Amino acid sequence: MAGVAGYVELLSRCGEARAIARIQGALVTSGRIRQSAELHDALIRALSRSARPHLAHPLYAHLLRAGLLPTPHTLPSLLKSIALSPAAPGAAALAVAVHAHAVKLGLERFRHVSNALILVHAGVLGRLDDGLLLLRTAAAVDAASFNTLISAYARAGRVADARKLFDEMPSRNAVSWSAIVNGYVQAGDGMEALEMFARMQAEGVCPDDTVLVGVLAACAQHGALEQGKWVHGYLKANGTMITVFLGTALVDMYSKCGEVQLAMDVFETMKDKNLLAWTSMIKGLAVHGRGSEALALFSQMESSGVRPDDIAFIGALSACTHAGLVNKGWELFDSMVMKYGIKPKIEHYGCMVDLLARNGLLEEAKEMIQKMPMKPDALIWGALMAGCRFHKNVELAEYVGKHWILLEPDKSGAYVLLANIYAASGRHNSAREIRNLMREKGIDKTPGCSTVEIKGIIHQFIVGDLSHPRIKDILTKWHEIDSRIRLEEGYIPDKKEVLVDIEEEEKEDALSRHSEKLAIAFALISTSDKMPIRIVKNLRVCHDCHHVTKLISKVYGREIIVRDRTRFHLFKDGSCSCKDYW
DNA sequence: CTAGGGTTAG
DSSP, rough: OOOOHHHHHHHHOOOHHHHHHHHHHHHHHTGGGGHHOOOOOOOHHHHSSSSSSSHHHHHHHHHTTTTTTOOOHHHHHHHHHHHOOSSTHHHHHHHHHHHHHHTTTTTSHHHHHHHHHHHHHHTHHHOHHHHHHHHOSSSSHHHHHHHHHHHHHHOOOOOOHHHHHHOOOOOOOOHHHHHHHHHHTTTHHHHHHHHHHHHHHHHTTTOOHHHHHHHHHHHHHHTHHHHHHHHHHHHTTTTTTHHHHHHHHHHHHHHHTTTTHHHHHHHHHHOOOOOOHHHHHHHHHHHHTTTHHHHHHHHHHHHHHHHOOOOHHHHHHHOOOOOTTTTHHHHHHHHHTTTTTOOHHHHHHHHHHHHHHHHHOOOHHHHHHSSSSSHHHHHHHHHHHHHHHHHHHHHHHHHHHHHHHHHTTOOSSSHHHHHHHHHHHTHHHHHHHHHHHHHTOOOOOOOOOOEEEEEEEEEETTOOOOOOOHHHHHHHHHHHHHHHHHHHHHOOOGGGGGGGGHHHHHHHHHHTOOOHHHHHHHHHHSTTTTTTTTEEESSOOHHHHHHHHHHHHHHOOOOEEEEEEOOOOEEETTEETTTOOO
């Protein structure tokens, strides 16, 4: 029989949960474990590193019951195992107990203990400010604790607090940089993320996988294709292995930058594809209107043994929506419930309502809303309302508007769409009433905002905003575009959806200052002839802009790729990949 | 007790 030292040595090298369990069994039957804190410590450490860290939790109570004192290594290891298995029953309570014990033993200010305590406060306990207090009072703090707290604050939506910590930490490493970059990405501030990444490089810190995943996500947010390609080139140049994380991030970046083919190229070279990888490729094809290819991929995923989850079904259903495949949509919805036992969430009903409404099956869509087991939310009403607009059903739009406004009285969405529908159908008085209602309530329409990347720099245009340094040239270019498309293509501005009570010529002016028109005019004066133009927009494209963009693509012989709120439009030779259906 | 940071979403 091996001595204590032998067991400790054995455990320290052991990483497999089953082997550890065997050793533990031997120690329990021989009664040896009750005599040694060191053995408890070795077991806890080994388990905390194994695939089933929660098995370490009961050992702590066992240690105390045996009347033994934890060794200086026990507490950090145990806390780590708690941090790794936050969902285990009693994990939070145990963390609190261990904290109290550490205080009693006077150990809480020691480096490894305080770092581990910060880890559980930021994680299982979700008490970030207590974690921060620990960090401030600890005798010595690792960069790791800063990093943990930075990402915890960012995850909690408190990027500003994360940034404060980042700025004050004495020495930053690659992990700190990726924590803050990914923090900004999470907060939806890709711009700031890219800026931080630039600073990271300026300071000579070598970027690793994790930060590049974040950078790619930031590029995806902004449609920053050039920068995204740079990352891909960097990976290739360094011969970096494309992990599932990196591959998925690349796929997502390329599809959100309008380059589905490049996304496919990356996807096909990925060796092990997990659910996330499949899902992002399926979604990528879906938003580009390539529904049947997306659905083919979905069945390929199923036959490769990857089980779709609720989000994968959202991808597949939205593929049906963008491609107008109503029957296939029903089929998928049924297979989700019957074959996979996934309970449809409101998102899935939303997809179905969208699918039905877009295809003119407005009554069926309405019925779906009435039959679904949960209360409809704003997105559900929005989907049906968009269908009403497309199929010019004013009556149903009024019904939808009533419900939607009740749900979101302070947001502009319902008012704007309803007023648009009234205006388009010639009911100007009703449209005016809605506008007055908005004015009384002080509701502002979300301003349209478009960005365009020129030589790696992102330029932003907001509707009616004339503050761009080259605005004079942009407006001159717009006049040229305007007269060319009038002359060559017979363009007449479509003023039906202009919501302001102004003179007709002013309406044309208002239209001409829509953000994507400014962005396209700017792109035309700043890029060489054959380059496709890529625009990212925060709202849906209006009818007039959609029409104008088609004409520009023909007259100027340019491909224009517009990513709007819900999908991609590829304008080429006077027509659009969405088949005028968006 | 060598970590600490990460990808999809109507």
